[in-house]
Amino acid sequence: MKICRTVAECRAAIGEFRKAGETVGMVPTMGFLHAGHMSLVALAKSRADRTVVSIFVNPTQFGDSADLDAYPRDETRDLEMLRAAGVDLVFMPDVDTMYPPGDETIVETTRLANIMHGQVRPGHFRGVTTVVCRLFNIVQPDTAFFGEKDYQQLQVIKRMVADLHMPVKIIGGTTVREPDGLAMSSRNVRLSAPDRAAALVLSRALNKAETIMTQHPTQRALREAIVSVIASEPRAALKGLDIAAAESLTEIDGPLTGPAAIMLSVAFGDILLIDQRVVTP
Structure with a gap:
């Protein structure tokens, strides 16, 4: 399993997959992986020749800095899980890589981002679409996989991909629950x-x-x-x-x-x- 932390490293590795004529499936995550994430990894492996997982705790989708700071992280555990699952590449950029100094470009679905859960967390979906658009531009996957638990997010990303004519097929994965019924998060x-x-x-x-x-x-x-x-x-x-x-x-x-x-x-x-x-x- 290859671990890439820069855009150049990631693109070079993806380029090798492309030279071999292989398709690429991507699972964007913020880490601290659980069975829900791993179900998406399994789905990606079943649909593509190569599976890429990104781990990036995206600051622009957090309205509260304390919530961002408290978000759980465990890089070693995450990498062990992904290696055991047979993931081919993990992209783990830092904040300056995803949001270079002087950065000023955002991506937003104007209606879908500002209704429903978007009213509970203003600016949240703008942060999601901005970072996912950047990840897609770096990895350029054929397919990308998102959990249906974040149902509005799934529809937002589908809308963004359609509106911007991105050549990425978005596939939703069934919500995975704990034995007592609580959705994994x-x-x-x-x-x-x-x-x-x-x-x-x-x-x-x-x-x-x-x-x-x-x-x-x-x-x-x-x-x-x-x-x-x-x-x-x-x-x-x-x-x-x-x-x-x-x-x-x-x-x-x-x-x-x-x-x-x-x-x-x-x-x-x-x-x-x-x-x-x-x-x-």
């Missing part, structure tokens, strides 16, 4: 024991929503049911709840007649967790 390790137990309210709320969908409810009725479940957990603070058309993320008004994406943002102390599910009537 690098932030879970920061939860206290009581908050870790309380966080199961997210999956309970989504399970309730899936059951209610069989009754063909209105958007308002579904929302009220989800809010009620979240409110039953005193340690949970609902920060965002969005119910939108699954593909376009446009608002739904009235009866739910087609696939809908439910996206939750819930805080437990100072830890914000997200979860999602696409449900059908």
